Amino acid sequence: MFKRWVQSFRSAPYASLMVLCLCLASPLLTDGNLVPGMIVLLGYTAFIVAPLTFHVSTEKWIVVLIFMMTLLDIPSARPYYEHLALTEILGAFLFDPIKRVIGIPLPFTFFEFFSYYLVLWIIFKGRFRGSSQFQVLLLVGCAIPAAAWFSAILGVPRGNSLAVAYTQIRFIGLMAAWSFIGFYLAKNLHDMWRGMQAILMATLLKSLYGLAVFFFIFGGALIKREYLIDHLSSFLMATGLFFIFGNLFFRKLSTVSLIPWLLAAFIITIPYLINDRRASFLGVMIAMGLLPLVISRQKFKKIFWPLVFSVPLVGALALFKAAGGKDQASLLGIVAHVFAGKSGRIDYREIENFNLYFSVINNPLLGLGFGRPFPIILPMPDISFVFKGFDLIPHNSVLYIWAFAGPLGMAALGVTLVVPLIACIKLMKTAEDVRVQILALVAYTVVIGWFCFANFDMGLLDSRAQGLFGLFIGAALSLFDTYKDSHTFRKA
Numbered sequence: 001m002f003k004r005w006v007q008s009f010r011s012a013p014y015a016s017l018m019v020l021c022l023c024l025a026s027p028l029l030t031d032g033n034l035v036p037g038m039i040v041l042l043g044y045t046a047f048i049v050a051p052l053t054f055h056v057s058t059e060k061w062i063v064v065l066i067f068m069m070t071l072l073d074i075p076s077a078r079p080y081y082e083h084l085a086l087t088e089i090l091g092a093f094l095f096d097p098i099k100r101v102i103g104i105p106l107p108f109t110f111f112e113f114f115s116y117y118l119v120l121w122i123i124f125k126g127r128f129r130g131s132s133q134f135q136v137l138l139l140v141g142c143a144i145p146a147a148a149w150f151s152a153i154l155g156v157p158r159g160n161s162l163a164v165a166y167t168q169i170r171f172i173g174l175m176a177a178w179s180f181i182g183f184y185l186a187k188n189l190h191d192m193w194r195g196m197q198a199i200l201m202a203t204l205l206k207s208l209y210g211l212a213v214f215f216f217i218f219g220g221a222l223i224k225r226e227y228l229i230d231h232l233s234s235f236l237m238a239t240g241l242f243f244i245f246g247n248l249f250f251r252k253l254s255t256v257s258l259i260p261w262l263l264a265a266f267i268i269t270i271p272y273l274i275n276d277r278r279a280s281f282l283g284v285m286i287a288m289g290l291l292p293l294v295i296s297r298q299k300f301k302k303i304f305w306p307l308v309f310s311v312p313l314v315g316a317l318a319l320f321k322a323a324g325g326k327d328q329a330s331l332l333g334i335v336a337h338v339f340a341g342k343s344g345r346i347d348y349r350e351i352e353n354f355n356l357y358f359s360v361i362n363n364p365l366l367g368l369g370f371g372r373p374f375p376i377i378l379p380m381p382d383i384s385f386v387f388k389g390f391d392l393i394p395h396n397s398v399l400y401i402w403a404f405a406g407p408l409g410m411a412a413l414g415v416t417l418v419v420p421l422i423a424c425i426k427l428m429k430t431a432e433d434v435r436v437q438i439l440a441l442v443a444y445t446v447v448i449g450w451f452c453f454a455n456f457d458m459g460l461l462d463s464r465a466q467g468l469f470g471l472f473i474g475a476a477l478s479l480f481d482t483y484k485d486s487h488t489f490r491k492a
Contacts, residue, residue: 250437
């Protein structure tokens with residue numbers, strides 16, 4: 001009886017919501033002290049994750065790593081500005097260099113170590129045998145890393161440094177690693193669904209912590225802070241929101257079952273808007289705008305009126321946010337910048353992009369080759385006190401690939417984006433299993449969101465971004481491989 005109760009409590013959405021409400025109430029009952037609430041959260045998280053440590057399978061370890069990758073923050077991303085967050089303290093153990101964590105002089109992080117270890121273990125076990133899409137996975141998952149290292153090697157005769165190249169492209173390899181992991185995990189639909197649930201739970205915890213910091217530490221205002229959490233958190237929260245969106249409109253849920261999903265959407269949406277990242281907003285708008293073209297007519301009929309009524313709401317919200325937006329990385333800051341006219345002031349990123357375009361024009365075939373700074377033709381403000389590698393890794397990762405890897409890099413980027421999108425659209429239009437459709441929807445939005453993130457916010461520098469992107473491009477190809485010839489496909 002007790003065991004059955006524990007299992008039902010662990011899986012009950014209302015139990016999770018009760019714990020989340022207790023955590024929200026904790027600062028109110030303890031004069032702004034976040035510690036009791038965090039203890040409750042960690043305790044409940046351990047209660048959920050604990051069974052994964054017994055009879056541990058590769059799939060369960062992957063789900064745990066997905067959860068940690070989503071929940072924890074990278075210290076170098078400066079999450080929460082002056083507030084030292086619990087997620088940042090714990091994230092240091094996973095994302096900081098091993099030398100800094102335990103003193104052993106190894107040039108990588110524990111996240112990289114666990115990621116590549118899992119890939120080697122999966123390959124060693126022969127888990128990719130018999131897959132007709134494995135060659136496609138090799139092409140798609142390894143395209144950008146292969147192009148980057150090829151460019152780095154070609155740059156050596158021209159005086160480029162492989163050590164510098166490693167600094168520039170070290171995290172790109174995680175894209176390939178996690179595409180293998182995602183491909184393997186999605187071979188079992190239940191395992192991939194659990195992985196997506198882990199992302200949602202981690203996103204909820206991150207959102208609650210962000211709300212607590214905003215109201216009880218920041219006093220309900222960002223003031224001069226550029227963001228609430230960090231740049232990537234908006235990408236992660238958007239992923240969780242699209243998973244909720246898919247469950248709300250693709251599944252047949254009772255009125256009672258709708259409540260937890262709507263409450264989860266509300267909890268995530270508030271910090272998502274406060275975080276105010278233009279790259280994520282743009283990705284969401286593009287994904288939603290193209291949605292009528294990539295889903296079946298039956299699904300489009302279900303979401304038509306919600307989309308129609310949400311457009312004025314989103315527009316009004318954008319205008320409200322724009323009224324006070326001074327940060328050009330925010331949605332309204334960008335709008336204000338575009339409509340303000342020529343003021344004689346050139347933005348830092350515009351100067352950076354000009355210098356990258358100059359490199360593209362002067363090295364049209366092979367690019368600069370990784371392993372050197374990009375030429376600074378138009379002088380840029382010195383931001384080395386914030387980011388030492390400002391002339392090695394620019395904000396716009398698409399121009400970054402083009403300038404350093406040339407046309408080969410752009411071809412690799414195109415393959416990495418287009419092939420998974422085709423698989424996602426095919427799955428959304430023709431798969432009968434609603435879980436496959438929802439996962440394909442999430443993968444579709446992740447690909448678009450990652451591309452927008454890469455255009456604005458050093459997308460190739462964040463190891464978590466490569467992990468999430470790789471996970472879903474691998475999952476999309478795996479689901480397509482599994483269901484393309486089965487009875488779960490119907491004629492579009």
